[in-house]
Amino acid sequence: MVETDAFIDEAVAGIREEIGDAEAVIALSGGVDSSVAATLAYEAVGDQLTPVYVDTGLMRKGETDQVRETFSFMESLRVVDAADRFFDRLAGVTDPEAKRHAIGEGFIDEFETVAREVDADYLVQGTIYPDRIESEGNIKSHHNVGGLPEVVDFDGIVEPVRDLYKDEVREVARALDLEAVIAERMPFPGPGLAVRVVGEVTPEKAAVAREACHVVEDELEAYEPWQAFAAVIGKATGVKGDNRVHGWVVAVRSVESRDGMTARAQEIDWNTLQRIQSRITGENENVARVLYDVTHKPPATIEYE
Numbered sequence: 001m002v003e004t005d006a007f008i009d010e011a012v013a014g015i016r017e018e019i020g021d022a023e024a025v026i027a028l029s030g031g032v033d034s035s036v037a038a039t040l041a042y043e044a045v046g047d048q049l050t051p052v053y054v055d056t057g058l059m060r061k062g063e064t065d066q067v068r069e070t071f072s073f074m075e076s077l078r079v080v081d082a083a084d085r086f087f088d089r090l091a092g093v094t095d096p097e098a099k100r101h102a103i104g105e106g107f108i109d110e111f112e113t114v115a116r117e118v119d120a121d122y123l124v125q126g127t128i129y130p131d132r133i134e135s136e137g138n139i140k141s142h143h144n145v146g147g148l149p150e151v152v153d154f155d156g157i158v159e160p161v162r163d164l165y166k167d168e169v170r171e172v173a174r175a176l177d178l179e180a181v182i183a184e185r186m187p188f189p190g191p192g193l194a195v196r197v198v199g200e201v202t203p204e205k206a207a208v209a210r211e212a213c214h215v216v217e218d219e220l221e222a223y224e225p226w227q228a229f230a231a232v233i234g235k236a237t238g239v240k241g242d243n244r245v246h247g248w249v250v251a252v253r254s255v256e257s258r259d260g261m262t263a264r265a266q267e268i269d270w271n272t273l274q275r276i277q278s279r280i281t282g283e284n285e286n287v288a289r290v291l292y293d294v295t296h297k298p299p300a301t302i303e304y305e
């Protein structure tokens with residue numbers, strides 16, 4: 001790609017020109033893409049930008065605190081606690097696309113409330129190149145593409161990283177001195193833990209997925225995966241003490257990839273897998289089984305839904 005510093009200068013100047021004296025909003029997810037877009041936009045227009053972080057209850061462990069800390073320099077940052085409202089929306093919803101839509105709509109609702117409050121004219125988005133082509137190809141509906149512009153009547157949409165691949169966004173993040181944890185961070189899907197829970201999303205399943213994801217990220221750091229996580233994929237019989245139990249089945253996945261379009265399942269050492277298994281089942285007595293996913297993309301997708 002073009003030189004990073006030149007990209008940043010051009011992006012900041014472009015945003016400033018586009019937004020001018022107007023008010024803007026951006027949905028900050030805690031992922032690399034929106035963090036970079038928000039930082040570029042904040043550098044361009046300062047507190048005219050209101051970054052909105054919606055805690056859907058489907059975030060990674062510690063993510064909300066991390067976002068508060070990382071972006072504490074943005075005085076205009078809004079953190080919205082919407083977990084209860086999201087679980088209400090998701091109750092009884094089992095179809096993957098319906099789940100995505102329920103989350104997308106919930107998100108729009110929360111975001112729209114703030115956008116109206118600050119009377120925002122512009123929407124800044126962290127859309128990257130693969131999001132656009134996957135959406136155009138209709139492989140999956142990405143809630144961070146489309147939706148928002150139709151609901152709120154913005155004067156314009158600003159997408160400073162729309163032509164970049166993930167690894168390029170990371171380079172920009174490093175150049176912007178975003179903390180290493182953000183720059184090196186694994187991509188996290190917009191619908192959050194909902195795509196790591198097969199079937200209905202409940203607070204309990206989300207909590208199992210959250211803790212298990214944390215264990216997997218922690219244990220597999222040395223493998224430098226492009227993405228590593230755990231998903232709650234169903235229930236199966238297990239045995240705890242003298243009793244047979246019907247507990248959660250957790251699948252562990254760790255992949256190498258350049259941009260998420262294709263991916264290879266990583267070969268993980270047996271002892272590491274066993275440690276992951278024992279931590280996940282040890283931390284939650286309702287988990288009966290831990291599996292390792294050996295499927296590449298294609299034929300599987302990276303996430304479960």
Ligand code: XMP
Nearest residue numbers: 141142143187188189190191260301302303
């Ligand atoms: P899949 O599961 O399609 O994922 O192989 C490819 C990459 O995209 C992420 N992903 C999403 N990101 N909204 C997002 O912002 C989504 O709906 C979504 N679905 C998948 C996934 O984590 C992987 O990095």
